[in-house]
Amino acid sequence: xxxxxxxxxxxxxxxxxxxxxxxxxxxxxxxxxxxxxxxxxxxxxxxxxxxxxxxxxxxxxxxxxxxxxxxxxxxxxxxxxxxxxxxxxxxxxxxxxxxxxxxxxxxxxxxxxxxxxxxxxxxxxxxxxxxxxxxxxxxxxxxxxxxxxxxxxxxxxxxxxxxxxxxxxxxxxxxxxxxxxxxxxxxxxxxxxxxxxxxxxxxxxxxx
Amino acid sequence: xxxxxxxxxxxxxxxxxxxxxxxxxxxxxxxxxxxxxxxxxxxxxxxxxxxxxxxxxxxxxxxxxxxxxxxxxxxxxxxxxxxxxxxxxxxxxxxxxxxxxxxxxxxxxxxxxxxxxxxxxxxxxxxxxxxxxxxxxxxxxxxxxxxxxxxxxxxxxxxxxxxxxxxxxxxxxxxxxxxxxxxxxxxxxxxxxxxxxxxxxxxxxxxxxxxxxxxxxxxxxxxxxxxxxxxxxxxxxxxxxxxxxxxxxxxxxxxxxxxxxxxxxxxxxxxxxxxxxxxxxxxxxxxxxxxxxxxxxxxxxxxxxxxxxxxxxxxxxxxxxxxxxxxxxxxxxxxxxxxxxxxxxxxxxxxxxxxxxxxxxxxxxxxxxxxxxxxxxxxxxxxxxxxxxxxxxxxxxxxxxxxxxxxxxxxxxxxxxxxxxxxxxxxxxxxxxxxxxxxxxxxxxxxxxxxxxxxxxxxxxxxxxxxxxxxxxxxxxxxxxxxxxxxxxxxxxxxxxxxxxxxxxxxxxxxxxxxxxxxxxxxxxxxxxxxxxxxxxxxxxxxxxxxxxxxxxxxxxxxxxxxxxxxxxxxx
Numbered sequence: 028x029x030x031x032x033x034x035x036x037x038x039x040x041x042x043x044x045x046x047x048x049x050x051x052x053x054x055x056x057x058x059x060x061x062x063x064x065x066x067x068x069x070x071x072x073x074x075x076x077x078x079x080x081x082x083x084x085x086x087x088x089x090x091x092x093x094x095x096x097x098x099x100x101x102x103x104x105x106x107x108x109x110x111x112x113x114x115x116x117x118x119x120x121x122x123x124x125x126x127x128x129x130x131x132x133x134x135x136x137x138x139x140x141x142x143x144x145x146x147x148x149x150x151x152x153x154x155x156x157x158x159x160x161x162x163x164x165x166x167x168x169x170x171x172x173x174x175x176x177x178x179x180x181x182x183x184x185x186x187x188x189x190x191x192x193x194x195x196x197x198x199x200x201x202x203x204x205x206x207x208x209x210x211x212x213x214x215x216x217x218x219x220x221x222x223x224x225x226x227x228x229x230x231x232x233x234x235x
Numbered sequence: 236x237x238x239x240x241x242x243x244x245x246x247x248x249x250x251x252x253x254x255x256x257x258x259x260x261x262x263x264x265x266x267x268x269x270x271x272x273x274x275x276x277x278x279x280x281x282x283x284x285x286x287x288x289x290x291x292x293x294x295x296x297x298x299x300x301x302x303x304x305x306x307x308x309x310x311x312x313x314x315x316x317x318x319x320x321x322x323x324x325x326x327x328x329x330x331x332x333x334x335x336x337x338x339x340x341x342x343x344x345x346x347x348x349x350x351x352x353x354x355x356x357x358x359x360x361x362x363x364x365x366x367x368x369x370x371x372x373x374x375x376x377x378x379x380x381x382x383x384x385x386x387x388x389x390x391x392x393x394x395x396x397x398x399x400x401x402x403x404x405x406x407x408x409x410x411x412x413x414x415x416x417x418x419x420x421x422x423x424x425x426x427x428x429x430x431x432x433x434x435x436x437x438x439x440x441x442x443x444x445x446x447x448x449x450x451x452x453x454x455x456x457x458x459x460x461x462x463x464x465x466x467x468x469x470x471x472x473x474x475x476x477x478x479x480x481x482x483x484x485x486x487x488x489x490x491x492x493x494x495x496x497x498x499x500x501x502x503x504x505x506x507x508x509x510x511x512x513x514x515x516x517x518x519x520x521x522x523x524x525x526x527x528x529x530x531x532x533x534x535x536x537x538x539x540x541x542x543x544x545x546x547x548x549x550x551x552x553x554x555x556x557x558x559x560x561x562x563x564x565x566x567x568x569x570x571x572x573x574x575x576x577x578x579x580x581x582x583x584x585x586x587x588x589x590x591x592x593x594x595x596x597x598x599x600x601x602x603x604x605x606x607x608x609x610x611x612x613x614x615x616x617x618x619x620x621x622x623x624x625x626x627x628x629x630x631x632x633x634x635x636x637x638x639x640x641x642x643x644x645x646x647x648x649x650x651x652x653x654x655x656x657x658x659x660x661x662x663x664x665x666x667x668x669x670x671x672x673x674x675x676x677x678x679x680x681x682x683x684x685x686x687x688x689x690x691x692x693x694x695x696x697x698x699x700x701x702x703x704x705x706x707x708x709x710x711x712x713x714x715x716x717x718x719x720x721x722x723x724x725x726x727x728x729x730x731x732x733x734x735x736x737x738x739x740x741x742x743x744x745x746x747x748x749x750x751x752x753x754x755x756x757x758x759x760x761x762x763x764x765x766x767x768x769x770x771x772x773x774x775x776x777x778x779x780x781x782x783x784x785x786x787x788x789x790x791x792x793x794x795x796x797x798x799x800x801x802x803x804x805x806x807x
Contacts (some may be wrong), residue, residue: 083436170474
C-alpha cells in the first residue's frame with residue numbers, strides 16, 4: 028500500500044498544482060485584468076437606454092412589431108420571451124444553436140417556404156427572388172445580431188409605411204449601423220439590427 | 236478567396252519562429268524567457284517533488300496514463316458536485332453519471348465532444364476547474380508525448396525525457412502566457428469575462444431577453460491554443476459571445492493552427508542531422524528542417540485542397556431552396572453567421588477539423604453534402620497537422636509505412652532517420668494505422684444496427700448515416716465537432732463515444748511511444764548510396780499517395796453511402 032501511495036503521490040500533486048494554476052489562478056487573473064482594462068466588453072457589451080440595459084450589441088433579438096426591422100430566423104428565438112411564454116413552458120431557459128437541418132431535410136424547405144410567403148405578405152412590394160438568402164435562413168448560433176445590407180434594404184419600404192419615417196431617414200439609419208469588411212478584405216458587410224431598431228425607436232419617441 | 240490566402244500566409248509566417256521556440260523548449264535549450272520561467276518551474280517541481288529523472292518509453296507512458304487517470308477522477312468528482320453554491324450563480328444542477336463520464340473522457344482526451352449545452356449544463360466552477368483545467372492538461376499531455384516521441388526518433392539521447400517536466404514546461408512556457416495574451420485580446424473585441432449571473436433585460440419591444448455571462452474569454456483562448464474545441468456556450472464559436480467579429484474569428488483560427496504547425500517545424504529541428512549541414516564550416520539558418528519539408532508540404536496541400544472544396548460547395552448554395560424560390564447567390568447560409576459569410580466559415584470548418592480542434596463557427600450538420608465531406612475526411616485522415624503533437628505522430632506512422640513500401644519496391648531494408656525499420660516497428664505501425672478506421676467504422680455499424688443508436692439520428696435519408704459516421708470519426712480523431720442534430724445525450728451515445736475517444740487517444744499514443752522507444756535503442760546505420768532519402772520531393776509525393784490510398788481503401792464505401800449519395804440526390 029505504501030508503495031502504491033508513493034507512486035501516485037507525484038501525479039496527484041502535479042494534478043492539484045495544475046488544477047489550481049490553470050483552473051483557478053488563470054481565469055481569475057484574466058477576469059481581473061479584463062474588468063480593469065475592458066469593463067464594458069468583459070460584461071457583455073450591454074446597450075443601455077435611460078440607465079436600463081435593453082440588450083447586448085453583440086446578440087440579436089426577436090422583433091415581431093411591424094415598426095421594427097426583422098432579424099434572421101432563430102432556433103432559440105434569440106432567448107427572447109414574454110412572461111406568458113415562460114409561464115406556459117414555451118421558453119425553457121437560456122440556450123443557443125440551430126435546428127441542424129441538413130440541406131436535404133424537408134423540414135428546412137417547408138420552413139423557408141412558409142417564411143417566404145409570410146415575408147411577401149408583409150412586404151408586398153418585394154418579389155420572391157429578390158429576398159437575400161441570409162434573411163430567411165437560420166444562423167448557427169440562433170443569436171446572430173446581423174443581417175446583410177441587402178436584407179436591410181429590402182425591408183425599407185414596408186418599414187417606412189409602418190413607422191411613418193421617410194425612406195431616406197431609414198436608409199440613413201441603416202447606413203449608420205452598417206459595418207464594412209475589416210481592411211476591406213476580411214469578413215462581410217453587416218447591419219446590426221438591434222442598433223437600427225433602437226434608432227427607429229428613438230426617432231419614434233418610443234424610448235428616450 | 237484573397238482573405239483565405241492571406242490567413243494561410245500569416246499562418247506559415249507565425250509557425251516558423253514559434254517552431255524554433257518549441258524546439259528550444261523540447262531540447263531544454265536556452266530561451267529568452269528562461270529567467271522568469273525557470274524560477275516558476277522550480278517552485279512547481281519542488282512542491283510536486285519532481286526530480287528530473289530520465290524515463291524510458293514505458294515509464295513515460297505509465298506516468299502519462301496515471302496522471303491522466305487522476306485528473307479524470309478529480310474532474311469527475313467536481314462535475315458530480317457542481318450543484319453546490321460555489322461559483323454557481325445560475326444555480327446549475329449536478330451532472331448525470333453517463334454524461335459526466337462522457338464529458339470527462341472527452342476533455343481529458345483533447346476531444347471536447349459535448350453532449351451537454353454549456354449555458355444549462357455547467358456551473359462556472361466546472362467551466363473553470365474541469366473544462367479550462369482539462370484544456371490545459373490535455374493539450375500539455377499531447378505535446379509532452381509528441382516531444383518524447385520525436386526525441387526517440389531523433390535518437391540523440393538514450394531517454395525520452397521526463398513526463399512531469401515536459402508537462403509543466405509546456406504549460407508554463409507556452410500555454411499559460413499565450414492564453415492570457417489572447418484571452419485579453421478576445422475580451423477587447425467583446426468576449427465577456429466575468430463571474431456574474433446571466434442577465435435578463437427588457438427589450439425595446441417590451442419582451443424579456445436572457446443574456447449569457449461567465450468567464451468565456453478564459454475558456455475561449457485555451458480552447459483554440461490547445462486545439463481543444465469545446466465551447467462555453469452550446470453554439471460554440473458561432474455564438475457572438477465566443478466569436479464576436481471577423482477579427483476574433485481570424486485570431487481563433489490562427490491560434491488553433493499555431494502550435495500543431497509549429498510542432499512540425501520543431502520536429503524538423505529536432506531530427507536534423509547537424510554534421511551534414513555544417514559541412515561548409517558554418518551552420519546554416521534553417522527555417523524548416525529538411526526532414527520536416529515533405530511532411531509539411533503534404534499536410535499543407537491536403538489542407539488547401541479541403542478549403543477549396545468546402546468553399547466551392549458552400550458557395551454553390553442549396554438547390555432545393557433555389558427551387559422553392561430563395562435566391563442562392565449568397566451561398567448556403569443556413570447554419571452560418573452573416574458576419575463570417577461563406578469564406579470565413581468554410582476556412583474555419585476546414586481548419587478546425589484538420590487541426591482537430593472541433594470548435595465550430597457554423598453548424599456542420601447544415602453544410603452541403605460535399606462541404607461536409609471536407610471536415611469528415613480531415614478527421615478520417617487525422618494527419619493534416621492534427622491536434623497538438625498527436626497529428627505529427629500519426630503522420631510519422633504513415634511516413635514509416637511509406638518508407639516500408641518504397642523500401643520493398645527498390646529491394647532495400649527500409650530505414651528512417653538512420654534507423655532500420657524492422658518487423659516489430661511495422662507490426663506496431665500497421666496496428667496504429669488500422670485502429671482509427673476500425674473504431675470509426677465498427678462503432679458506426681453498431682450504432683445503425685441497434686435501435687438505441689438509430690434513435691439519435693435527426694435528419695432523414697443518407698444524411699442520417701453521415702451524422703453517425705461523423706460522430707465516431709470526431710470521437711476517434713479526438714476532434715469533438717459534431718453534426719449536432721444527432722440526439723446524443725443518451726446512455727448509448729455517451730458510453731460508446733466515450734469508449735471511442737478513450738481508445739482513439741491512448742492506444743495510438745502508447746503504440747507510437749513504443750515505436751519511438753524501439754527505434755531509439757537501435758544502432759544507427761550509416762547512409763549509403765542505396766539509402767532511400769526521406770527529405771526529397773519524390774518521397775513527399777509517395778507519402779501523399781500512400782495516405783490517399785489507405786484513406787480510400789478504408790473509408791470510400793462509407794463515404795459513398797453517406798455524403799456522396801446525398802450530393803447526387805440533392806443535385807439531381
